[in-house]
Amino acid sequence: MKAFEATNKFLRGAMRRMDLTDHIQDLLIQPQRCVKVKVVVELDSGDVASYMGFRTQHNNARGPFKGGLRFHPTVDEDHSNSLASLMSWKAAVADIPYGGAKGGINCNPKHLTVGELEKICRKFVEQVHDVIGPTQDIPAPDVNTGAREMAWMMDQYSKLESFSPGVVTGKPLDLFGAEGRSEATGRGVWITATEALKRKGREVDGTTFVIQGFGNVGSYAAKFIQDTGGKVICVSDVNGGIYNPEGLDIDALIAHRKKSGTVVDFPGVDQVSNEDLLLLETDVLIPAALGHVFTAENARDVKASIIVEGANGPTMPDADEIFDEREILVVPDILANAGGVICSYFEWVQNMQYFRWDLEHTRDQLDKRLKKAFDVVYDVAVKKKVSMRSAAFIVAIGRVGKATVLRGV
Ligand code: NAD
16 A cells, blocks of 8 residues: 555545545545646757656645655656645645645656756746746655755746746755755654653653654754754664664764765664664654555554654554554654645745745744644544544644635535
């Protein structure tokens, strides 16, 4: 089962709890439209290549469509549609004024030069510029796209329409990007972990953490945890995990990874596999790498009492049921990793106002929004006696539904 299928299963479960009919469920899951375009470019070799580009716009009841654009050979309409739906719910849980979108181009960037990638970005924007825009649909980076691609897209859109820094987010800091964006998802994981601990009468200080994945999300989360007294006893990357029950020195580890490209050869630690890492004795477990890591096979052996989902879709539905039964508090991905999209919203706000916030203001706004989102979801979970995941979907579906009704069907 793919991550988005699993999430749709969770989504349907929440919809059934809300007594929505199958018809309304389908209406909410199906996207409003998917634009499919042919992107034809001349390669450096002189050959002509053509790719398919997709932009799915799922629901804009609460504001302009928002979501990433990925460059990957597996991108297709179905993929794009399913992921766009997730963005609608994530934006609604975070209570930012956006709907959901997703898209991409079915190219393999590993086989393309920088010049060819630039042509693809510009051609794609030429094809979709009438359906995107700062008040219509705001793309962002996703798998294999980043600040560089967003800069080209913003430039091309501005050439075709008018100067529009707010047409995409995730831009370079020197080109209308936002202070604090790179740390935002990891910071959000730390904030939501802190809130979860508070509900158990605990705090980060003196608590043990295990983190799978030491990339953007995992390393920033680890840094904030360490800086507030938490003990990160194990982290990993694609090459494996490292463990020290006394706690790892995260600053030294970040410096080490920068030099050697991996965490596994960090001195003075024990080695642990990515599978065993999930089963270590710890208070909090943070998956921050891949989807599907918790399954019916390992969910009963997880020792942590709190799981904070930094990664998208780390928990399969049958594992989720086991966690629920075992009363493990799971902060779901659509809340725990929403810091990134919230900060993208801040970037857009600054672009629309031609104004720049400093890091302190960004952090303050991010923290407030995430704490509020956590409170709302936790309260629904307690009131309705459901998991935080079900509660998050119930909150999101309720907000999208309300906006739809207020606008008039
Ligand atoms: P990243 O590429 O910066 O880091 C990924 C980390 O996972 C790396 O340490 C990598 O070595 C490790 N990894 C890769 N394959 C692995 C494997 N097979 N086993 C164990 N570890 C493996 O990515 P990221 O931006 O930190 O994203 C991590 C997760 O968080 C993804 O699921 C992503 O979808 C999700 N996410 C990221 C953001 C964001 O703003 N970056 C926002 C929302 C969700």
